[in-house]
Amino acid sequence: MIKTAPATTASARIRGAFSEGRLTWSGLALTVFSILVYLFLYVPIVILVIFSFTRDEFGVRWTGFTFDWYIRLFNNPRMMGAAWNTLVVATVSTIVSTIIGTLLAMAMERYRFRGRNAIEGLIYLPIVVPEIVMAVALLAFSAIIFDVIRMVTGEVLRRNLATVTIGHIAFSISFVVVVVRTSLKNFDRRLEEAAADLGADSWNIFWRITFPLILPGIIGGALLAFTLSLDDFIISLFLSGPGTSLLPVEVYNRVRRAITPEINAISTLMLILSMALVALSQVLQRRR
Amino acid sequence: MATIQQQQQRRDRIRLALLLTPGLLWLLLFFALPLVIIFLYSFMTNDALGRVVYEPTLNNYITIFTQSLYVNAYWRSIWTSVLTTVICLLIGYPLAVFIARSPQQWRMPLLMLILIPFWTNFLVRIYAWQIILANNGIINSFLEIIGIGRLTLLNTEGATLIGLIYGELPFMVLPLYAAIDRFDFTLMEAAADLGANKVQAFLRIMLPMTMPGIVAGSVLVFIPTLGQFVVSELLGGAKVDYLGNLIQRLFLRANPINWPLGSAMAVLMMLVLLVLIMMYFRVTSEEER
Numbered sequence: 308m309i310k311t312a313p314a315t316t317a318s319a320r321i322r323g324a325f326s327e328g329r330l331t332w333s334g335l336a337l338t339v340f341s342i343l344v345y346l347f348l349y350v351p352i353v354i355l356v357i358f359s360f361t362r363d364e365f366g367v368r369w370t371g372f373t374f375d376w377y378i379r380l381f382n383n384p385r386m387m388g389a390a391w392n393t394l395v396v397a398t399v400s401t402i403v404s405t406i407i408g409t410l411l412a413m414a415m416e417r418y419r420f421r422g423r424n425a426i427e428g429l430i431y432l433p434i435v436v437p438e439i440v441m442a443v444a445l446l447a448f449s450a451i452i453f454d455v456i457r458m459v460t461g462e463v464l465r466r467n468l469a470t471v472t473i474g475h476i477a478f479s480i481s482f483v484v485v486v487v488r489t490s491l492k493n494f495d496r497r498l499e500e501a502a503a504d505l506g507a508d509s510w511n512i513f514w515r516i517t518f519p520l521i522l523p524g525i526i527g528g529a530l531l532a533f534t535l536s537l538d539d540f541i542i543s544l545f546l547s548g549p550g551t552s553l554l555p556v557e558v559y560n561r562v563r564r565a566i567t568p569e570i571n572a573i574s575t576l577m578l579i580l581s582m583a584l585v586a587l588s589q590v591l592q593r594r595r
Numbered sequence: 596m597a598t599i600q601q602q603q604q605r606r607d608r609i610r611l612a613l614l615l616t617p618g619l620l621w622l623l624l625f626f627a628l629p630l631v632i633i634f635l636y637s638f639m640t641n642d643a644l645g646r647v648v649y650e651p652t653l654n655n656y657i658t659i660f661t662q663s664l665y666v667n668a669y670w671r672s673i674w675t676s677v678l679t680t681v682i683c684l685l686i687g688y689p690l691a692v693f694i695a696r697s698p699q700q701w702r703m704p705l706l707m708l709i710l711i712p713f714w715t716n717f718l719v720r721i722y723a724w725q726i727i728l729a730n731n732g733i734i735n736s737f738l739e740i741i742g743i744g745r746l747t748l749l750n751t752e753g754a755t756l757i758g759l760i761y762g763e764l765p766f767m768v769l770p771l772y773a774a775i776d777r778f779d780f781t782l783m784e785a786a787a788d789l790g791a792n793k794v795q796a797f798l799r800i801m802l803p804m805t806m807p808g809i810v811a812g813s814v815l816v817f818i819p820t821l822g823q824f825v826v827s828e829l830l831g832g833a834k835v836d837y838l839g840n841l842i843q844r845l846f847l848r849a850n851p852i853n854w855p856l857g858s859a860m861a862v863l864m865m866l867v868l869l870v871l872i873m874m875y876f877r878v879t880s881e882e883e884r
Contacts, residue, residue, distance in 0.1 A: 341693040344686055348712055348764065351723035354733065358726055367732045411618035418611050426615070429622050435814070436630075437822030437868065439839050440861045443846050444629035447636055447854060477625040480618060509610075538716045540825065545846065555718050562722050562829060566729060574719040581715040589707065 352578065359571035366568035376568040386573060389557040396468055396543075396553060397536035400475035405529040407476070408483025409521075415484070416491040433481045442545035445474045449546065466548035474542040479535050483528035490524025523591055530588045534581065637859035645851030655859035664836065665860070672838040673867065676820040679759040680767075683816050684809065686760070687767035688775075691808075694768075695775045706772065713765035721758050721829055728754055728830070750832025758830040759820055766819075767812040774808025810879050814872060821868060838864055 362371040380386055411430060415423070433441065446466075453464045498520070502512045540555040547553055552560070554577070561570055637655055640648045659665040694705045712720060726732055728748040735745045748754060778801060786796035802809075824839030833840060838860065845857030 337689055337693050337696075341690050344690050344764075345708060347761070348708070351720065351727055351761070352712070352715070354727060355719070355723040365729075365731065367726050367729045368736065407618045407621060410614045414611055414614035414618075418607075418614075420611060426619065429619070429627065433622070433626055435818060437818055437864065439822040439824070439842055440630070440633075440865055441626070443842060443854075443857060443861050444633045445625065446846060447632050447858065448625070448629035451632065473625055477621060480621060484618075534714050538714075538718075540716075540718050544843075555716060558718060558722070559825070562718075562725065566722075566725055570722065571726070574716075574722060577716050577719055582711055585707070585711050585714045589710075 355571055356575045356578065359568060359575040361568060361571075364568070366566050366571050376572040380569050380572045380576075383569070386554075386557060386569075389552050389554045390573075392468055392547075392551060393537060393554040396472050396475060397533050399472050400479055400536045401529050401533040403472075404476045404479035404483050404532045405525060408480045408528060408532075409487050409525055411480065412484045412487035412491055416488050430481055430484050433478045434485075438478070438539075438541040441478060442474070442542045445470075445477070445542065446545045466546055467551050468547070470548070471543055471546045471551075471553065474546045475536045475539060478539075478542065479532040482531050482535060486528035486531060487521065487524045490521045490527075494520060526591055527588060530584060530591075534584055537577075537580070633858040634862055636855050637862045639855040639858075641851065641853050641855050643851060645849075645853065647854055655856045656863070658856060659859060659863060665841065668836045668838050668841050669863070669867065671835065672821055672864075673871070675756065675759065675837065676817050678756065679763060679820045680813050680816045682756075682760050683764050683767040684771075684813060687764060687771050687812060688809075691768055691771035691775045694772055695778070696780070709765050709768050709772070713769060717762055718825060721762055721826055724754065724758050724761065724830055725749060749830065750834060752831055752835065755827045755831035758826040759823065762826065763816040763820060766815040770811035770815065771805070771808045774805040774811075778804055806879055810876065813875065817871070818868065822864060 357369070358366050359376060360372050360374070361369050362373045362375075363369065366376075415427065415430070449466060449470050457463055494517070498516050499512050502516050503509075507515065538555065539553075540559060543553045544556050544559065547556055554573070558570060558573060561567065636647060638651050638653065640650055640652050640654060642648050659669075694702060694709075697705055727734055729735070730745060730747070730749065732749075734748060739745055782800050782804075783796050786800050787793075791799065822839045822842075824837060824843045827833065827835070827837045827840055842857050842860050842864075845853045845860065
């Protein structure tokens with residue numbers, strides 16, 4: 308009896324700490340700590356948004372409300388050009404990487420073949436290689452290709468939106484494969500067998516059965532690819548050429564010199580776009 | 596004459612080839628081949644104009660191992676990445692527990708609040724700290740009002756660390772949450788009933804069972820931190836060189852640019868990463884047992 312007493316009190320204490328809804332000191336401490344972490348995550352973002360409306364020309368103090376920085380932003384051809392470039396690159400990159408990634412996911416999930424493990428490694432490697440390594444490697448590669456083209460055709464090429472897009476596709480494919488594979492794993496293959504028994508050919512089976520059922524996964528992968536491309540800075544910095552810069556690169560170049568409220572404004576807009584994409588992906592997931 | 600089975604097999608093989616070819620070609624051409632190129636470049640040298648000269652040499656590696664500029668950058672980056680990962684883990688684990696133990700209807704919104712920064716532009720989030728830490732920014736204005744006076748907050752190594760933790764924290768929390776959410780908390784009660792105290796129950800039951808999340812989160816935080824250059828430039832004021840800063844300069848801005856040396860630095864960075872991650876996997880898998 309005496310021996311078991313400490314154990315029961317310890318048990319009660321742990322129960323208190325980990326049980327739902329009951330108020331305990333450790334539970335309270337955890338709650339306060341978590342609220343502080345959420346504040347840490349959100350206060351900077353909120354401040355950024357607030358200071359996109361300040362009159363202060365350095366954009367770090369509140370001196371009154373204005374919309375001027377947004378108006379200036381929309382009248383800045385460089386920024387608008389960069390924003391357009393970013394959308395074009397993200398759209399093309401998303402389409403190509405989603406198609407290629409979905410095909411790869413089908414191959415990896417549905418077939419057993421020689422060299423499968425090696426291919427698996429190749430697919431997941433871009434996720435674990437630091438982006439800067441990928442960026443400098445692609446930069447070196449593009450320089451060699453441009454040299455070869457110059458020697459063969461005499462045409463002098465520069466890095467442009469195409470080189471950036473190729474890079475974005477290269478790292479997006481892997482993420483698309485990961486996302487699409489999960490939806491293929493949860494897929495009930497008996498549905499395909501049933502369709503085959505009823506006389507559907509494989510083309511019809513894919514488009515009528517498989518595709519509609521894995522579509523949420525494909526859309527999820529596409530949204531991730533789109534966000535990755537929109538947000539990418541490192542590969543964009545190394546692979547975009549003169550006059551074809553992307554929004555994050557433009558922001559970086561400006562920020563390195565000085566803080567301006569115009570940057571606060573464009574950052575706020577990028578933030579809103581990201582939030583809209585998260586919301587969209589969540590809505591699509593719910594419908595699954 | 597081919598049997599139906601043989602025909603079926605051939606069709607399957609053609610279909611597999613069609614599925615694999617575009618992806619494999621893209622990854623081989625635009626990912627694997629470029630990596631091979633910088634590996635080869637790391638054994639070349641450059642001329643006064645920054646062009647690559649194709650003469651095999653080990654000089655780049657010798658330079659990296661003998662000049663303090665490079666040696667220090669490696670140590671600084673490794674140390675900072677370890678520190679960032681550990682702090683993110685110490686902040687992220689309790690937070691993930693908090694989310695997983697919240698009432699059902701709160702879990703999704705709380706998780707969404709982690710997802711939003713996860714999907715938000717990294718550069719923008721780092722830039723937000725410039726506004727906060729600036730010499731005439733809000734923290735300093737506040738310090739002035741309460742009579743402490745202005746402090747140098749921006750362009751310090753502390754600012755770099757805060758920025759890295761801030762930037763990477765969501766990447767730690769999401770895999771941790773996935774692991775902790777699956778964890779059956781009644782096991783803790785069972786451990787307590789069998790006489791374990793809180794610390795023992797945590798170390799021997801919960802920690803090993805949530806180890807996959809810890810490993811995934813740590814790797815996700817460590818890798819980008821090791822190669823970062825934006826945070827140390829925007830918040831650290833580029834006063835000290837991290838690996839990423841040197842590589843970026845050697846490839847884009849140095850005069851003359853030196854791609855072979857930059858390539859050698861990138862190759863060595865991958866090697867460091869490989870060794871550290873393998874060591875980490877070994878330690879954590881022992882823990883799991």
